[in-house]
Amino acid sequence: MKLMIASDLHGSAFYCRQLLAAMEREQPDKLLLLGDILYHGPRNDLPEGYAPKEVIAMLNPLREQLLCVRGNCDTEVDQMVLDFPILADYALLYAGSRTVFATHGHHYNTACPPPLAKGDILLHGHTHVPAWQEFGSGNLYLNPGSVAIPKENSAHSYMMLTDSGFAWKDLEGSIYHTLALDCPNCG
Template identity: 50%
Template sequence: MLERFAQSGARWLIILGDVLNHGPRNALPEGYAPAEVAERLNSVAERIIAVRGNCDSEVDQMLLRFPMTAPWQQVLSERYRLFLTHGHLYSPENLPPLDAGDVLAYGHTHIPVAEKRGAIYLFNPGSVSIPKGGYSASYGLLDQGRLQVLALNDNQVIAEVAIYP
């Protein structure tokens, strides 16, 4: 994932929770190495915005040099607001207060979504480590007004929505 982040030229790496742990309902992914993941993420800590997932804990925070225990965060621009959350507290079924044109970015289900629903946008980048719903490992990118879910292995677009012209 960090290679794709570097290639993209993106300013921020946004992590929507479940940073180091997989939870009891998921099998251990191949190559599961949370200490190594922490070390790699710490190498770009100043460029990470993260929220806490339902499998994250304060013990995880001890390994990470970027904050990741907030249940949600907001990224504001002149054109839109990104409301970042894991998805177990706020979700498409339990929306936070959002205005027209805002984006709810969430994880939790590990299923890619990029769509407009009513006056807001829903965005789920899927998962780089435990993809679900028959999808391959994926990540998200916001570039030039488009939210895209891209396949980690070949950068093919899985889902896409324009949030401004």
């Protein structure tokens, strides 16, 4: 399966259009959104092109291609206007022989991890900072960064998961990091 992974759109129609253009280029089987889809919460740094209703109109037609988990800014009111489920706290996926625990990151993270077996992957957004690091008992923590409001001078970005591994890309599609599924130091 070819999976595109993105997080933290925060209602930006401007960056949602760029993500969907990247999706058109990448042709993934599914797009996994790791939460904070429509709203920005009590923050002062609104993303460029903040227009949640436009984001709704762009994402609803893609409902069959979307997998989502709930972010700290996602609510039942959001679910009422979206045609795809967004309120699950996590999803379990598989990458080769590894289990991937996909969540937003506000409940489960490296400081408060979910139950993971040796070698499992914790995948979350929330921090707006791309990450690929070992933790725990041979586990990996991966983060695609943020589509709309990246932090720590990171790119507006997403990840791709293919049979060979993970690739972090900016919204133009340039790869800035890769991680093979069979890497010897990753669990």
